[in-house]
Amino acid sequence: MNQPDSLPAYYDDLALSFEEAWGHITAGVTNRNSPSHMPVIGTVDAFGAPQMRIMILRNVSREERTLRFHTDTRSTKTEQLHHNVATSVLIYDPAAKVQIRISGKTQFSSQGDVANTAWSTSTPFARRCYMAEAAPGTPIAEPSSGLPTWIEGKQPDEAQLADYRENFAALLVKVETIEWLYLANAGHRRARWYWDAGQNVWAGCWLIP
Numbered sequence: 112m113n114q115p116d117s118l119p120a121y122y123d124d125l126a127l128s129f130e131e132a133w134g135h136i137t138a139g140v141t142n143r144n145s146p147s148h149m150p151v152i153g154t155v156d157a158f159g160a161p162q163m164r165i166m167i168l169r170n171v172s173r174e175e176r177t178l179r180f181h182t183d184t185r186s187t188k189t190e191q192l193h194h195n196v197a198t199s200v201l202i203y204d205p206a207a208k209v210q211i212r213i214s215g216k217t218q219f220s221s222q223g224d225v226a227n228t229a230w231s232t233s234t235p236f237a238r239r240c241y242m243a244e245a246a247p248g249t250p251i252a253e254p255s256s257g258l259p260t261w262i263e264g265k266q267p268d269e270a271q272l273a274d275y276r277e278n279f280a281a282l283l284v285k286v287e288t289i290e291w292l293y294l295a296n297a298g299h300r301r302a303r304w305y306w307d308a309g310q311n312v313w314a315g316c317w318l319i320p
């Protein structure tokens with residue numbers, strides 16, 4: 112006989128579900144094994160077509176309602192993200208049976224404090240991808256990493272990286288809504304919260320799953 116699920120404290124508690132949702136999101140920054148570490152980021156291209164890709168979650172500020180990602184200023188997604196555009200972030204944690212759908216607007220930052228700090232606090236290996244000689248997505252005749260051959264398999268030092276800083280940008284997704292779906296045999300639970308800018312509070316309610 113199937114055992115009923117043992118239900119978590121947040122199952123029927125909207126405020127606790129909200130805490131749980133933020134807990135999942137923030138865990139993605141420090142826990143590389145958390146599914147929140149590699150969410151799917153959705154944008155819309157110039158033709159109105161949805162475009163999705165995995166990106167590493169680098170920082171979360173619940174207070175500022177921001178999620179930070181890093182990318183190459185020459186990438187295709189950068190064109191789509193330049194003008195404070197709608198962005199979605201999708202997380203599914205199979206062990207927790209939780210899906211989180213975030214929507215917001217992206218602030219593109221290739222200069223200034225946010226980008227400078229994000230650059231200087233990234234590891235040299237992480238920053239090596241910005242040394243690609245041509246823009247990501249450029250067609251090439253032979254398979255290649257796109258990196259200069261002298262740096263392949265090596266860790267660059269600060270002086271070698273300095274010339275490539277201009278290829279780096281931080282993307283800050285300003286969160287506007289968070290949707291929660293918890294799967295349970297006893298009955299799924301779904302909720303959504305939106306940032307009420309007039310009241311400066313998160314407002315949420317349960318939804319039919």
Ligand SMILES: Cc1cc2nc3c(=O)[nH]c(=O)nc-3n(C[C@H](O)[C@H](O)[C@H](O)COP(=O)(O)O)c2cc1C
Nearest residue numbers: 149164165166167181182183186187188189247248
């Ligand atoms: C595990 C994983 C992590 C990735 N992390 C990033 C990232 O942090 N930033 C990024 O720009 N691309 C990252 N990528 C590559 C993107 O998914 C995508 O292929 C690339 O950025 C090109 O996307 P675009 O054509 O939409 O610009 C990652 C891919 C994988 C599989």
